[in-house]
Amino acid sequence: MTTTTPERPGVGTHLFRIVGFLVCVEIASGILQGYYTPIFSDIADHLDIADADVNWFEAAQLIVSALCVPLLARLGDLIGHRNVLLISTAITALGSWILAFAPSFTTFLIGWAIQGAYVVWLPLEVAIIHRRTADTGRQGLLTRRAAAILVGALELAVIIGALTSGALVESTSMTVLLSLPAIAVTVCFVVIWFGIEDLPGRSEGGIDWIGFTLITGALGVLMAGLIVVRLEGPGSILAWLLVVGGLVLVVPFVRAERRIAEPLIDVDLIATRAQWPVQLTAFLFGMSVLGAQIPLSTFARTDPDTVGYGLGADAGFVSTLIGVYVVSLAIGAFTLPLTSRTLTARGALIASSVLVAIGYALWIPFHDTTTQALINMGVAGIGSGALVAALPAAAAAAAPPDRTGFATGMTNATKTVGGAIASSIFAIALASTGSLGDPTEGHAPLSGYLTVWAVCSVAALCAAVALLAVPKTAFGD
Incomplete structure (x- = not known):
């Protein structure tokens, strides 16, 4: 007697088509993640706030994201991952349009927080792919390859977003400038609606x-x-x-x-030996990949002739720096299948964490020139790109079939919690010490930036140590 798998019509072409549509989603995600970074200082000027206060935007978005990711991931297991992908995209579009027309700090903060719903996109996409590769005998391998492609597209889109905003910031109004990512997310909603088939959820119960x-x-x-x-x-x-x-x-x-029979966060699953190091790594990784974005941007924009440190870069050149950094992220993501085959999936995670630790540690003694900045960002970027792709795939491989959405979603939830906490700590560390009449007023002290880089480096090193607890044969097919 033979059994059929109706969810997998023509696995090869079917998977290729789905990944193609999901690449479009990650392009929109990349635009969101790269577009604002070069213009954070311009946004601060637009809203009449200090550079350090921009970190509170990131903290607010990340904490909202951390709360909505497990909720939406659980909902994906219940009603279907594609349906929740549509819901989160609609919420993200709403937040993006609020940013475009926000008249004040408070309104912008609300819009920025709502926009954070996009962080659930990649986990949901990995869950969609993981389900559609079931019974192929290569589910873990195919999921890792697809995740690498998605993250590679994401990072390339980050370059597009960064270069676009850096090029347009001086030639158009802030409203027009901030409308472009909102348009991209709105188009993304249409792509999901028509491009991704709707499959029912595989989990039972309700929302905790x-x-x-x-x-x-x-x-x-x-x-x-x-x-x-x-x-x-x-x-x-x-x-x-x-x-x-x-x-x-x-x-x-x-x-x-x-x-609770169907908990929002399955703490028993997270406590397993193959899951808790992955989730802890995501938390620690979030401190650098999310929490350090704004400090790196404001440091690059700081004028060394006035303050005594910084790169003195304009928005256009910051876009170029981000472009180089993101290329290294894409390299890390695209080479994940090779490094996983060479080092095992567990070994690739450990090596990537070590690279992130080295990259941020280099910032402490070497931060005076753009060449030093590019080297530091390149080293950290290769490790970061691999981790972005590897963490949700590893979590899915170590989870039961009805918990893949939860497991992959938790990697982003813990990552965003780490980023939110780090953003708040970094906002405190970077708080201006300038006084009236002081030319450095409104700028953070150098010691604050040194604290940021040290925290990011130590966090990544702790992640590498935690991953040693994972069984050597974990995450395989």
Whole structure:
């Protein structure tokens, strides 16, 4: 007796078509991730805020993303990953259009936070591909290859976004400039609607609103503590009480999740030996790949003749720096199948984490010239590109079939939590120390940037150590 797999009509061409449409989605994602970075200083001027305060945009977006990713990933397992991809794209488009017409810091902050729904795109795409390669005998391999292609397209689109905004910032209004990524996301919605088939979810049950409420409260209290540190300084007793309170609230959350049949976050699955190092790596990796973006941009834009450090680059040249960095990200992503075959999937993750640690460590002594910056970013970029592609694929390979959406989504959720916490810490470290009449007013101290690079390097090194706990044969077919 033979069995059929109706989900896989003509696996080769079918998969090729799906990956092709998903590449379009990642192009829109790349535009979002690259477009704003060269013009953060211009956005700060537009909103009349200091450079360090721009970090709060990133912190707000990342914390909202961290909350919505497990919720949307769970919803994907329930109602279908393509349907949730459409929902998250619509939310992202709304946030992008708000940015284009935001009249104030508060409105821009709201739009930026809503736009963070795009972070669930790649995990959902990996889950779509992972499901459609079932029973091929090469599910893990095909998923890794497809993920590498998607991330490669993402990184190339980051270059396009960065170069476009850098070229247009001086020649058009901020409203027109910020409308272009909104248009790209709107087109992306249409592509998903017509290009990706709708398959029903494979999981049963409902949404764990108790868990969602508890984790929202824990993250909200923790972030409130970090905000109070920013406003009142590290000597504030209230700030540290809030930070500790946020961490303590994780305990009842874990207990509640273990009692629920269909939890929002399957803590027992995450606790397995093949999952927890991957999720911890995603958290630590988020500190650099997400939290350090704005500090790198503002450091490059800082005039060394005025402040005594920085690269003195304009938006156009920052776009070029980002382009070189993203090429290294694409190299890391595209070479993932080769490095995984040579070092094993586990070894490739460890090596990539070490490269990220080395790249950011190089920033500490070498940050005076653009050549040094390019070398540092290139080393970190190769490792980062590989991790972006490898983490969701590794999580999917180590998860049961009805939990692939959750597992891949959690890599982005933990990554965004790490980025949100890092962004808040970096905003504190980079807080301006200038005074009235001081030519450095509004600029961060160099010690703040050194702190940023040190934290990113140590975090990546800790990730490499954590990955040693993964079984050597994990993530294979």
